[in-house]
Amino acid sequence: MDISMFDFELPEDLIAQTPLENREASRLMVLDPNRKTMEHKTFHDITDFLNPGDCLVLNDTRVIPARLFGVKKDTGANIEVLLLTQKESDRWECLVKPAKRVKEDTVITFGDGRLQAVCETELEEGRRVLKMCYQGIFNEILDELGNMPLPPYIKGQLEDQERYQTVYAKHRGSAAAPTAGLHFTEGLLDRLQAKGVQIAYITLHVGLGTFRPVKVDEVESHKMHAEYYDMPEQTAELLEQTRSAGGRIVAVGTTVIRTLETIKRDYSNFQPASGWTDIFIYPGYEYQAIDAMITNFHLPKSTLIMLVSAFTGRDFLMRAYREAVQERYRFFSFGDAMFITERNRNQS
Structure with missing residues (x-):
């Protein structure tokens, strides 16, 4: 078909x-x-x-406010992460952009280091398994640092x-x-x-x-x-x-x-x-x-x-x-x- x-x-x-x-x-x-x-x-x-x-x-x-904007710890390059599925404990399957910059052991920091993500596995189609490292309650940190994952065809920000x-x-x-x-x-x-x-x-x-x-x-x-x-x-x-x-x-x-x-x-x-x-x-x-x-x-x-x-x-x-x-x-x-x-x- x-x-x-x-x-x-x-x-x-x-x-x-x-x-x-x-x-x-x-x-x-x-x-x-x-x-x-x-x-x-x-x-x-x-x-x-x-x-x-x-x-x-x-x-x-x-x-969840699943879109995060961070930087590579070693180079400062901008990285966008979309949380897809929580795998176990603090590991998430994510979409990352640009994916070519995120290899195994890459460290991404968010919110001046309040949250860090370490790439553990490279998957197809821009997906990665990231281990989240933080102090405190993850959902509270995500609510502060994350953004609502609006679809790409919606160009503006959502007020409410x-x-x-x-x-x-x-x-x-x-x-x-x-x-x-x-x-x-x-x-x-x-x-x-x-x-x-x-x-x-x-x-x-x-x-x-x-x-x-x-x-x-x-x-x-x-x-x-x-x-x-x-x-x-x-x-x-x-x-x-x-x-x-x-x-x-x-x-x-x-x-x-x-x-x-x-x-x-x-x-x-x-x-x-x-x-x-x-x-x-x-x-x-x-x-x-x-x-x-x-x-x-x-x-x-x-x-x-x-x-x-x-x-x-x-x-x-x-x-x-x-x-x-x-x-x-x-x-x-x-x-x-x-x-x-x-x-x-x-x-x-």
Whole structure:
């Protein structure tokens, strides 16, 4: 399957640079893959499309200030470090720039030496395993020295750092936000629960697997990097109850989708589980865990647009993206959203 099948023209001015003042005021495109219809709504209208007995699944990961700017201890050269995944104790898998300057035993200092990182292992694609050396509490030091890891297509700084967090963010560990959840407010979640919609949480710490670009021509040749997930017992029980009662499981974002599909694949049912997932979902994949999804508009030729295409059918999704461009929807992390209703099981 050629990567060009997931390409589309996107005017640069449609890439949202800042969040809306009101989270739930984003636009919402509602897709029905069975009837091949599209509706244009506002995100607060999501209450009209979720029913009593449905279960809305949210990713409660919290973004850490994972971008650090330091210097090589021996030469003073500037080095940028993005923390991806905590390996064990004080060792982190990171992206470093420029990678060619960071070899094994290279020492990088941050904040006038308050934090130091020693390169222990060189990996591919600019990744390194760094051992962090410091005195005190690492999270407190990171909060002082680190920067919010906004995607490269966002050019400015974010005045309120909490706007790159969901209102339900809880467990620290992500290098990027699960952006489909940015549209929810506490009030909107309260209204959904008052209607009889159940709310459940999983955790997937977003790392390189989610936002790494596809660099191969054939989709099947791409390999996802693993990301850590956790499903608590309460969520597993609620999902099983929802399925038994005939309700829909509605995933908020691709990180939730990947977590639920991984667990369903590995265990055949929903059960408490944690581990690492490198699941890669693209057209031809048969969904087992979810019945509907909420997702943002994604980058051309990305694994995320492939994942959504596997749910809707590629042709229909690309038509929807062309309409979104024509209707001037806002794209990517701070952009607008889609609600995609349940599909036939034989949809491809």
